[in-house]
Amino acid sequence: MVNRLSSTMTASPAAIPSKSVKAGALPESRVRAFSLAWGSVLAVAATLVAQPARAQSMDYGALENLVGEPVTTAATGTPLRVSESPANMTIITADDIRRSGSRNIPEILSRIPGLNILRSSLSAFDIGVRGYQQPTQPRLLVLIDGRQVFLDDYSRTDWSNLPVNIDDIRQIEVVKGASSALFGSNAASGVINIVTYNPAYDDGIVVNTTLGTQEQRSVDATARLKGAWGGVKLSIGGLDAREFRTPRFPFDGNITPETPDGTEPPEHRYVAASSVLALTENLKANAEFTYTRSVSNFADNTDFNVMSVQHDKSYSLRGGLNWDGPLGAISASGYLNHTYVSIFVTGAGEIGFATKMNLFVGQIQDQFKIGVNHTVRLGIEYRYRDYKQYNDQTIIQRPHLVQNFVSFSGTWLWRVSDNIALSNAIRLDHQTMRQAGEINTTGVFDYEDYNHTNNEISANSALTYSPTSQDHFRISYGRGVMIPSLIQSGYSQIIDFGFPFLIDTEGNPRLKPTIVQDVSVDYSRRINSLFSTLKTSLFYEWSQNITEPFVFGGFVTIDGREALSNYAQNVGDSHGWGGEVQLKGEHPSGMRWDASYSYARVSDDDGVRTFLNYQDSAPRHHVRLLLGYSTGPWEFDASAHYVTKSGMIRNRLLSTEPVFTDGHTSLSGRIAYRFGDRYTLALSGTNLSQKVTQVSAFPAVERQVFVSLTGKF
Amino acid sequence: MSRTTFHFICASVFALSFLATGVYAQSSRDAIHVAGRSVLFLMPNLSGNVTTAIIYEPGDAASEKEARAIARSLSGGMNVGSLTLQPKRVASNGLEQLAGAKVAFVTRGTNYREIASATAARSILTLSLDPACTRAGYCVLAVSSDARVQILVSKAATSAARLKFNSSFLMLIQEI
Numbered sequence: 073m074v075n076r077l078s079s080t081m082t083a084s085p086a087a088i089p090s091k092s093v094k095a096g097a098l099p100e101s102r103v104r105a106f107s108l109a110w111g112s113v114l115a116v117a118a119t120l121v122a123q124p125a126r127a128q129s130m131d132y133g134a135l136e137n138l139v140g141e142p143v144t145t146a147a148t149g150t151p152l153r154v155s156e157s158p159a160n161m162t163i164i165t166a167d168d169i170r171r172s173g174s175r176n177i178p179e180i181l182s183r184i185p186g187l188n189i190l191r192s193s194l195s196a197f198d199i200g201v202r203g204y205q206q207p208t209q210p211r212l213l214v215l216i217d218g219r220q221v222f223l224d225d226y227s228r229t230d231w232s233n234l235p236v237n238i239d240d241i242r243q244i245e246v247v248k249g250a251s252s253a254l255f256g257s258n259a260a261s262g263v264i265n266i267v268t269y270n271p272a273y274d275d276g277i278v279v280n281t282t283l284g285t286q287e288q289r290s291v292d293a294t295a296r297l298k299g300a301w302g303g304v305k306l307s308i309g310g311l312d313a314r315e316f317r318t319p320r321f322p323f324d325g326n327i328t329p330e331t332p333d334g335t336e337p338p339e340h341r342y343v344a345a346s347s348v349l350a351l352t353e354n355l356k357a358n359a360e361f362t363y364t365r366s367v368s369n370f371a372d373n374t375d376f377n378v379m380s381v382q383h384d385k386s387y388s389l390r391g392g393l394n395w396d397g398p399l400g401a402i403s404a405s406g407y408l409n410h411t412y413v414s415i416f417v418t419g420a421g422e423i424g425f426a427t428k429m430n431l432f433v434g435q436i437q438d439q440f441k442i443g444v445n446h447t448v449r450l451g452i453e454y455r456y457r458d459y460k461q462y463n464d465q466t467i468i469q470r471p472h473l474v475q476n477f478v479s480f481s482g483t484w485l486w487r488v489s490d491n492i493a494l495s496n497a498i499r500l501d502h503q504t505m506r507q508a509g510e511i512n513t514t515g516v517f518d519y520e521d522y523n524h525t526n527n528e529i530s531a532n533s534a535l536t537y538s539p540t541s542q543d544h545f546r547i548s549y550g551r552g553v554m555i556p557s558l559i560q561s562g563y564s565q566i567i568d569f570g571f572p573f574l575i576d577t578e579g580n581p582r583l584k585p586t587i588v589q590d591v592s593v594d595y596s597r598r599i600n601s602l603f604s605t606l607k608t609s610l611f612y613e614w615s616q617n618i619t620e621p622f623v624f625g626g627f628v629t630i631d632g633r634e635a636l637s638n639y640a641q642n643v644g645d646s647h648g649w650g651g652e653v654q655l656k657g658e659h660p661s662g663m664r665w666d667a668s669y670s671y672a673r674v675s676d677d678d679g680v681r682t683f684l685n686y687q688d689s690a691p692r693h694h695v696r697l698l699l700g701y702s703t704g705p706w707e708f709d710a711s712a713h714y715v716t717k718s719g720m721i722r723n724r725l726l727s728t729e730p731v732f733t734d735g736h737t738s739l740s741g742r743i744a745y746r747f748g749d750r751y752t753l754a755l756s757g758t759n760l761s762q763k764v765t766q767v768s769a770f771p772a773v774e775r776q777v778f779v780s781l782t783g784k785f
Numbered sequence: 786m787s788r789t790t791f792h793f794i795c796a797s798v799f800a801l802s803f804l805a806t807g808v809y810a811q812s813s814r815d816a817i818h819v820a821g822r823s824v825l826f827l828m829p830n831l832s833g834n835v836t837t838a839i840i841y842e843p844g845d846a847a848s849e850k851e852a853r854a855i856a857r858s859l860s861g862g863m864n865v866g867s868l869t870l871q872p873k874r875v876a877s878n879g880l881e882q883l884a885g886a887k888v889a890f891v892t893r894g895t896n897y898r899e900i901a902s903a904t905a906a907r908s909i910l911t912l913s914l915d916p917a918c919t920r921a922g923y924c925v926l927a928v929s930s931d932a933r934v935q936i937l938v939s940k941a942a943t944s945a946a947r948l949k950f951n952s953s954f955l956m957l958i959q960e961i
Contacts, residue, residue, distance in 0.1 A: 130953050134866065138822050139934045143957065150956045155933075353829050396828070401952045439952065444940050444960035487959070541933050598933070 131273045132242055146245040146265045148483050148495055149254055149449045150439055155544060158485070158495035158534035159251065160592055160609055164244040171700055171709045173742030173756025175238055175282055175290060175311075175778070177266070178231050183698060183711065185652035185668040186248050186609070188690040190720075192379065192770035194286060194315050195232035195338040196370035201248055201261040202611060203648045203672030205689035205718070207371030207770075210554060211261035211588070213251075217268055219360075219390055219407050222258060224457050225427050226374060227557035233366035233384045235342040237307040239278045239782065240268045240294040249611070250552025250588045253497035253530040254483065256453070260554035260588040261613070271296040271303030272348035272356070277785040284778035288313040290340075302349040302356070311340040315369055318764055318772040323723050324379035336381045340366040354397055360390040360407075371770055372415070374559055374621045376724040379770065386411040400440025408432045426462040429558065431455070437481075447485040454478055459558035460509065466568040467631060472509030473522070473562025473579070478502045491539060497532040501553065505581060511564045514630045515576045516637050522562075522581040528553040542598040547591075554586040560621050560640040566630060574635035577622055584617040584642050604657025604665075612649045617642040620683040644677030646686050666698040688719035688730045705746040707754075713738050720769035731769035738765055752782045816930040817858040817890075820912040823926055823936065824888055825866045826954035827910060831887055834862070837870040838889035838909070840900055842877050848894035851914070855890045883907055891915075897923035905945040920961060937961060 130151060135143040142154045142163040154163050162184050172180045178197035182189045190198040190205050198209040210227035213220070216236055222229050244266050251259040275298040282290045292309035315335040324334055342364035349357045365385040372380045392405035414426040437451035455477040460470075481499035488494055507522035534548035563579035590613040597606045622638040629635065650672035658664040671694075674687040681687060693716040700709040714737045719730030739761045744754035757777040759765045766772040824831060837859060841852035852874060859872035875882045877895045880903040891900055891913045901923035904911050911924045918924035922941040925948060929935045936958040938950065 134822070134825055135953065135957055138819060138826075138954075139936070139957065140819075140930075141933075151953045152957065396952050439956070441952075441955060441960070447956050490959070541931070541935070 131270065132267065133273055142243055144243075144245050146247055146263060148447075148485055148497065149437070149451075150447050150483070150485060155596065155598075156493070156536065156538070158493065158536055158546065158548065159532070160248045160546075160548070160594055160611075162246045162248075164246070166242055169238060169241055169244070170744075171707060171742060172711075173709065173740065173744075173754060173778070174758065175280075175292075175780075176231065177234065177236075177238070177244065179740075179758060180238075180244065181246065181264070182713065183666065183696060184246055185654050185670040185694070185696065186650075186672070187246070188672075188694065188715075190371075190690075190768050190770070191773055192371040192768065193335070193338070193369040194288075194313055194773075195311075195340070195366070195368045197231045198228070198371075199231075199264070200690050202613060202650060203674040203690045203692075204261055204615075204646075204686050205720075206373060206684055206686070207377050207720075208373040210258065210557060213255055213259040213263045215255070215263065215265045217360075218265065218405075219388065220409065220431065220433065223384075223411060223413070223429070224431060224558050225411070225413055225429055225459065226559055227258060227554070228373075230366065230368070230370075230382070230384050232338065232340055232368040232370075233342075233364050233386065234266075235307070235344045235362035235364040235386070235388075236266060236268060237278070237280075237292040237294045237309055237344075239280050239292060240296075240305075240307055242267045242269050242274075248609075249548065249590050249592055249613075250530070250550030251532065252552040252554075253481065253499040253532045253550070256455070256479065256499070257477075257501065257528075257530075257553050257555040257585070260552035260586065260615075269294075269296060269305070270348065271298055271305035271346065272350065273298065273303070275303065278782065279785075280780055280782045282778050282780035284313075285776050286313045286316065286774065288776070288778065300350070302347065304347040305345070307342070307344040309340075309342055311338070313338045316771060316774045318774060320379065320771045321722060323726070324771065334379065334381075335369045336367050338366070338368050340364070354395055356394045358390075358392050358394075360388070362386070362388045374563075377721055378723050380415050383414045384411065385413075400438045402436075402438045404434075404436045406432070406434040424463060427559075428460045428462075429457065431457045445487040449481075449483040451481045452479070453481070457558065458508070459562050461559075461563060461565075463565060465566055466574060467512050467566040468510075469512055469564045469566065470510040471507065471562055471564040471579075473505065473558055473581075474508045475503060475505040475558075475561070491537060493536045495532070495534045495536075497530075499530040501526070501528045501530070501555075503528070503555070505561070507562070507581070512566060512630060515564075515566065515628055515635065516578050516625060516639050517581060524581070526555075526585065528555075528585055542600070544594075544596045546594040548594070550588075550590050550592075552588040552590075554588060556580075556583040556585065556619050556640065557621075560619055563621070563640075566635065571636075572634070573627065574630055574633055576628060576630055576635040576637045578637065578639040579621075580640040583619055583640055586618050586642075587616045589614055589616075599657075602655075602657055603659050604655050607654045607656075608652065610649075610651040612647075614645065614647045616645045618644055618646055618680050618684065620679075623683065643679035643683050646674060646676045646680050648672060648674040648686075650692075662702040664698075664700040664702075666696070668696045670694045670696075682728050683721075683724065685719065685721050685728075685730050688732070691715035691718045691735065693735075707742070707744040707746075709743075710739070710741040712740075718768065722769050733766055733768055736765060736767065737761060738767065750783055750785060752784075754778075754780045754782070756780070815858065816914050816928040816934075817855055818863070819930060819934055819936070820890070820914070820926065820928045821859070821863050821870050822865050823912070823928070823954070824868065824870065824910060826951040828949045828951055830867075832867045833869070834871050835868050835888055836873055836886045837863075838873050838875040838883055838886040839892070840875050840877055840880075840883075840889055840895055841892045842894045842896075845894035848892045851892040851894075852890075855892070883909060888912065891918060891924050897921065901942065901945070905942070905947075908947050910946065910948055911942070935959065 188200040208226040208228035214229040247263040275296045277295045279293040290311035294307040296305045344362040346360040390407035394403040409431040411429045435453045439449045459473045479501045483497040485495045503526040531551045537545045561579045565577045592611040594609045620643045621640045623641045625637040652670040654668035656666040676687045695714045698711040716735040719732040722731045740758045742756035842848040862869040913924040913927045916927040919927035919937045919939045925942045927937045
């Protein structure tokens with residue numbers, strides 16, 4: 073996080089904003105009063121009346137058993153069979169997860185056409201959608217049971233720090249395409265909703281212990297207890313390992329006497345407790361607490377894509393009510409995420425950086441049917457987030473960015489006829505912000521620049537046509553909004569590196585949100601003679617006002633000294649198109665297969681190419697083949713991936729030319745044997761074809777082999 | 786595309802073609818079990834032993850055959866969540882035997898209208914494998930499962946029997 077000396081020294085593609093332009097600004101007192109009033113009302117509503125998102129109260133298992141296929145709420149907020157979803161959605165089931173042999177979610181997601189996994193260390197991953205890849209990926213919103221685990225600091229997901237037991241996941245719902253009309257900002261290119269088993273409907277104990285290469289050892293356990301009164305669940309787990317010992321660039325990592333290779337051993341600890349209480353037959357309440365902390369070596373997008381070490385720690389509290397009554401299914405919920413991130417950088421004159429963030433979300437929604445063909449969902453949401461920053465400053469600043477959002481949303485699903493359905497969703501976000509901390513106002517931005525509002529509209533529309541029970545056509549449009557990250561909006565640092573001038577690095581409160589729009593045409597067909605489903609998709613996507621942190625912004629005078637300013641800016645637009653084709657099936661004999669090919673081609677404006685270079689960031693071609701076979705107590709699974717070359721800018725301070733990685737093949741596999749009904753012993757591995765594989769411009773990954781024992785009681 | 790890649794893709798296509806040669810028709814989902822599972826979504830929830838009538842038309846071979854198939858599926862009690870469906874064969878000319886039943890399978894060949902008036906008066910959930918019965922508003926719920934499971938619920942029949950379903954269920958199925 074701006075730990076490295078100096079700036080990019082690259083010409084700014086955007087002008088310095090005028091301090092005199094305050095369009096739409098509200099007096100600070102009014103902003104505060106407004107925020108306080110909304111905060112109070114909705115905090116009370118959400119805590120006392122509070123909800124679970126619909127997903128929390130739904131008995132997925134019973135609905136799934138009923139219709140014989142996975143059921144989801146992720147596409148419209150209402151329960152739907154995945155084959156009838158108005159969004160491009162894939163569901164990874166608990167069986168898929170088990171057979172993958174993987175103990176981390178990104179590797180499991182790598183089997184979905186259109187998703188690209190960027191692995192920069194043993195435990196650091198980023199997931200790009202349809203050609204848009206970068207470290208600290210901001211375009212994909214990630215939720216666990218409807219609660220945001222996406223971090224607003226960089227706008228990213230720390231996959232190494234999720235408070236979830238892999239064996240407690242019922243399904244992972246993946247939506248490709250702009251979806252912020254339903255999920256809120258940052259669902260710009262897609263959403264991943266991780267759905268865990270609901271203790272009100274699923275009980276039992278599951279324990280897994282895994283040992284592997286890289287000194288990896290992990291234990292995960294979940295206990296669920298259900299009764300007529302509801303259910304309770306406790307998950308606990310942890311992982312220790314050593315980092316890959318593969319060559320790194322000299323600028324990567326945080327070199328210290330204790331960590332001469334610039335890395336720290338990856339580590340993760342978590343605990344999650346939740347309960348569901350059936351207060352009456354129609355009224356259910358739930359509560360949840362999670363704690364998680366981790367150490368990982370990750371690629372820092374705000375620091376020119378060099379590798380750093382991060383220590384993340386998060387707490388969350390959630391409560392909610394769900395009432396199924398004459399007015400429909402009404403739910404109210406509230407959750408609070410508190411996250412502390414510290415990036416330790418102590419060598420070579422570098423500076424440590426830390427942030428504290430709070431996110432509070434209160435939601436009330438009602439889902440109801442009008443007649444028999446119209447299903448409507450209306451929702452209101454209040455969202456508060458703030459950000460405090462701690463690092464060395466030559467001129468002392470204590471930035472504290474506060475943002476409030478009030479959003480109104482609605483979805484309307486219309487079954488036009490037996491085989492045609494139309495779904496529409498819209499969301500209006502009203503955002504206010506202020507600088508509640510202490511900043512130097514002689515740089516680029518002052519307090520008044522923070523006092524302004526943004527109003528944004530997200531929308532989705534899809535028409536589905538099913539001429540037979542086996543064929544489904546869908547054409548869809550999405551408009552997603554990606555709110556700038558807290559760092560991009562509120563960072564502030566003035567530092568003397570010994571140059572004749574100071575280095576002034578600032579967030580930009582006047583950044584425009586990135587708008588992502590896409591059009592997709594999809595077709596799927598169930599081919600009974602092949603025991604398979606064929607899925608095809610074509611898409612076109614365009615992104616406007618893409619943001620980049622800390623672009624050179626000219627010289628300013630700070631407290632009488634010349635300073636080189638860098639601040640976040642909108643750097644341009646980008647377009648992408650491509651398609652996916654997948655054939656997935658399972659034969660009654662126990663044989664299963666999943667073969668897919670995806671293509672994505674991105675074209676960036678000059679500004680985007682210089683700073684982010686999306687157009688080379690992900691492989692254009694990706695071929696996947698998964699084969700498996702079950703017989704008696706044995707399970708055999710193998711997967712092979714082939715990707716073409718990709719390129720990533722590694723240290724923009726040194727060069728804006730991408731570092732290319734050649735196309736490569738990777739192999740993974742799992743062999744498992746079940747002892748009785750309770751125990752499964754599995755041998756699995758990833759990147760098996762070579763001892764070391766260069767999968768990206770970041771340090772290469774090593775072959776990994778694991779032995780795991782799982783007990784279910 | 787390199788030669789290795791080309792070979793990889795060819796091998797994949799070949800493997801899938803090989804699998805396709807051994808196919809045979811997939812057996813259809815058991816519509817009776819699906820109909821039975823739908824009882825779970827009634828509100829208020831039923832629990833324990835639930836008497837489930839199987840209404841047939843005496844002398845109608847098709848109706849009696851269907852009734853036997855349903856009885857076989859439910860024989861010994863069909864466990865669905867926290868409830869057990871206990872079958873009870875009821876002839877269409879003896880509908881007074883519906884007393885105590887909460888659920889009834891209505892077989893083809895019976896007089897749907899007469900059965901609807903008898904079951905609605907007793908708030909019985911009527912299940913059918915004939916969508917026409919539900920489309921006509923006589924049966925509450927019909928299930929078909931030729932290619933994929935289709936569940937049809939008649940709002941009029943549900944209302945006439947003073948029944949209520951869980952809202953998640955109603956959003957998932959087709960209501961008419």
